Amino acid sequence: MLVSDLGMPEMDGYQFIAEVRRRPATRELPSIAMSGFGRRADARRALEAGFNAHLPKPASLDELKAAIGRL
Numbered sequence: 001m002l003v004s005d006l007g008m009p010e011m012d013g014y015q016f017i018a019e020v021r022r023r024p025a026t027r028e029l030p031s032i033a034m035s036g037f038g039r040r041a042d043a044r045r046a047l048e049a050g051f052n053a054h055l056p057k058p059a060s061l062d063e064l065k066a067a068i069g070r071l
Contacts, residue, residue: 013051
């Protein structure tokens with residue numbers, strides 16, 4: 001399970017998940033993107049980039065558990 005912020009210095013979450021997906025050992029790793037942006041377009045971009053789910057921040061523990069359960 002991978003949970004990553006999208007807004008990181010040097011390599012953003014989109015670049016990070018692209019690198020994760022390039023590696024055979026982590027190609028199918030369940031992943032959740034977290035972002036301060038919660039628009040549908042933001043979630044769609046995260047899914048298109050290779051994440052399996054998107055949660056807007058701040059996410060509660062219950063929201064995170066629910067997202068993990070859906071994966």
